[in-house]
Amino acid sequence: MREKLLIGRLIDTGSPVHRLDPRAKMTAMLLYAVMVMAARSWPALLCLTAFSVLIMILTRIPLRMYLKATRPLRVLMLFILIVQCLAVKGGSVLVAAGSWHLDSAGLAAGVYAVMRMGLLVSFTAMLTFTTSPGQLNQALEGMLRPFERxxxxxxxxxxxxxxxxxxxxxxxxxxxxxxxxxxxxxxxxxxxxxxxxxxxxxxxxxxxxxxxxxxxxxxxxxxxxxxxxxxxxxTRYRPLVWGQGETWFVGAFVLMCLVVIWIGFN
Amino acid sequence: MAIQLEHVSYTYDARSLLRQTALQDVNLELAEGLLTGIAGASGSGKSTLLQLLNGILLPTEGTVRVLDVTLIAGRKPPKLASLRRRVGLVFQFPEQQLFAATLEEDLIFGPLNFGASPEDAARRARKAVGQMGLDEALLSRHPLQLSGGQRRKAAIASVLAMDPDILVLDEPGATLDQVSRMELTQLLHRLCREEGKTVIIVTHRLDELLPYADLWMIMHEGRAVFQGTTRGLVDEARQLPGYGLSVPQPIQYWLELEEAYGLQTEEPCLSPSGLAERLTQLAFTEAKKARAYA
Structure with missing residues (x-):
């Protein structure tokens, strides 16, 4: 059972992403999640996919592990694809059988939704693949601390x-x-x-x-x-340290956000 | 042959980056009706080995033959119900093994699954409870209302109720007091000698099992580093610290006796009473010799 549940398990490859402050990774993930939800066009989604693959390669974890992380949701993804194909109408008719027809808009909406879900799950798996639960916890506490007031x-x-x-x-x-x-x-x-x-x-x-x-x-x-x-x-056994690497990492995600927004407006 | 393992390896999470090899190239042959002790440091692969014997785990390499069932790595296993009816497995943590609403329901779970009638299953449950020295009044209790020791005994009783040909027990005495441990070992010994059952026990208390075991297997880092009789184990005892085990006290005492009196060809006496008796005999012989010289 655990063998099948990959999300939530640290895979230590000692990559630069593993060594980053978990607060940086958490901030980056939040930005990424917002962008995945906000992306409304193929170029924006492709840009996000390319960016995801690049970061995944940097973690030195084989890409198939990220694909495996989406496996528990494959039935849900298929369900969403079918529902979108059946519910959304518009564009050209791709397949017709009697009174039923599959429209290009329905297929596009289905593929959009599945891609979004796949990107979100596989990429957020990166956070747990590269960060121990203790570090995640510490990062969450660090990020929530300003809201204590x-x-x-x-x-x-x-x-x-x-x-x-x-x-x-x-x-x-x-x-x-x-x-x-x-x-x-x-x-x-x-x-x-x-x-x-x-x-x-x-x-x-x-x-x-x-x-x-x-x-x-x-x-x-x-x-x-x-x-x-x-x-x-x-006191903390391992205090969190925000260095230049963390700033660059979050900066890269901010840049990605700007590119996706720019694509959205053009 | 009751159990035969040929070049068996087992790897957890075999197809992922988190793979962990627990057993490596283990070969084993056990005849029917023998009591075998398995020892080894924590993480040496003992529990994994036991789970292979019941088909709970399937080998990732090699072949496991138990009675008339053969499990070959990479091949689809046959239906395992008949194997599990004949191989009873007591897990390491009994509290995780009991899952029914009452102890009685837990005890009859196995017999009912293997085709016993409800009356027969209830009879077997009561017999098993008696064998383990538990009060029948506990049968209506929830397993979690039992004490740690009672739960351990209940877990063993749940397997005894199935009346298997092979009994495989993972540290059965871990949470039991000394008297209960001794009674359990004697019960298993009796089942082995009188009813011809094959008994395999994983233990960290070698000294308590030494007087009863016919064969021993020592595991170290997933490999079977020793297999043989108790005599063989005594001869190899000095290697045990290298495998993360201490030399059991009865063996230490016997080795001292062997050296002092030249008893290397004798069958070792490894129970406290056996050792005491042999020591008395030796002292008597010495005294007789001394008198003869005088």
């Missing part, structure tokens, strides 16, 4: 996110162990009919949820027993 609890939020990120693989492992225990006693999900599969998956919910609560309780007790307290002054 407005009543946003930065430390609390980053702690919650950090724990949630750490819990995803742990809970998946727990579910997998229970599935193994069920399989070893004659209820292998792969060999069961669909009805049996559904029943076994439902049976997983209770022990996995109970297990997650137990883990959470153990974790809080362990943190409290070692003196953790929200709001207590605390």
């Amino acid at each position: 407005a009543g946003i609890p930065a430390e609390r939020l980053s702690l919650m996110t950090g724990i949630a990120l750490r819990f995803i693989p742990a809970i998946l492992d727990e579910a997998q162990t229970i599935m193994k225990a069920q399989a070893s006693r004659g209820a292998d999900l792969k060999e069961l009919p669909w009805k049996g599969k559904a029943r076994m998956l439902t049976a997983l919910l209770v022990p996995v949820t109970v297990g997650a609560f137990r883990r959470a309780e153990d974790l809080t007790a362990s943190m409290e027993s070692r003196g953790y307290r929200i709001g207590a002054p605390r």
Whole structure:
């Protein structure tokens, strides 16, 4: 199960992108996400794709890993493509069968939507492929810190996110162990009919949820027993450092935004 | 042959950058009706090896033969239900192995899946609970309401209830007290000797299993670095620290006795009572000799 879930896992290749301050990567990702949503033309999307590939190459992680990251969403992407093809009408008729016809506008809208989703998922996977959950957490806290005056609890939020990120693989492992225990006693999900599969998956919910609560309780007790307290002054083992590389990295994304906006106006 | 492994390797996440090799070129042959101990430092591949025997994991290289089922790397495996009915696997963490609403439901889960009638499954559940020394009153409780030791025993009982031909146990005594551990080892020994079951136990407490095991396998960094009888293990004991294991105390004492009295050809006595008895015999012989000289 974990083997299939690539997003959220660090792949350390020691590239320059890995070494960047996570705040820079997070800012860049936000800019990228906004641009992907705002891009309304083929040239803009192609420009974004080219930029994505360039940054992905810089991470030294094989491109197929980014493609793999989109795999869990392939059914949703196909669904969106079909819905757009069926719902959007206009332009020239590409295929006709009786009263139904596929229009060029529908196909274009479908491909747009799928491309956007693919770009967004594969490229944002770059953030988790190149940054450890601890660093991500630290970056989130750093970025939220200025909003503390407005009543946003930065430390609390980053702690919650950090724990949630750490819990995803742990809970998946727990579910997998229970599935193994069920399989070893004659209820292998792969060999069961669909009805049996559904029943076994439902049976997983209770022990996995109970297990997650137990883990959470153990974790809080362990943190409290070692003196953790929200709001207590605390130094960082590895303080975040914003250097010239980070400025260039974010600068490149700002430039990309300007190019995409310029394409949009022309 | 109950179990045969030929050049077996296993790699987790084999097709990704995160691949991790857990077993490398392992060869193993185990006859039916023997009790085998497997030891090794943490991360040496013991748990992975056990999961291959039940078809939970399939080899990424080599061939695994268990009873009449053959699993070949890269080939579609046959239906595994018959293998799992005959190979009972107790996992390392029992709390993750119990998933039903009550202990009884958990215990009858296996027998029902393998075709037992509800009455027969309930009878087997009660027998297994008795074998593990658990109170029948616990049958109606949720598994998470049991203590750590009770959960461990329940997990073992859930496998005993299936009455498998081969019992594979991953550190079954890890959270049990000494008396329960001893009772469990004796039960497994009895099942092996009286009912002809093949028993494979992964353990970090070699000293407790030494008097009972017929064969030993030592794992180190995914490889089987030793396979042989208990006598063979005693002869190779000085290599154990190199594999991240300490020499078990009974073996240490026996080696000292061997050296002092020249007992190298003798079958080692590795239980505390066996050692004490042999020591008394030796002292008696020495005393007799001393009297004869006098």
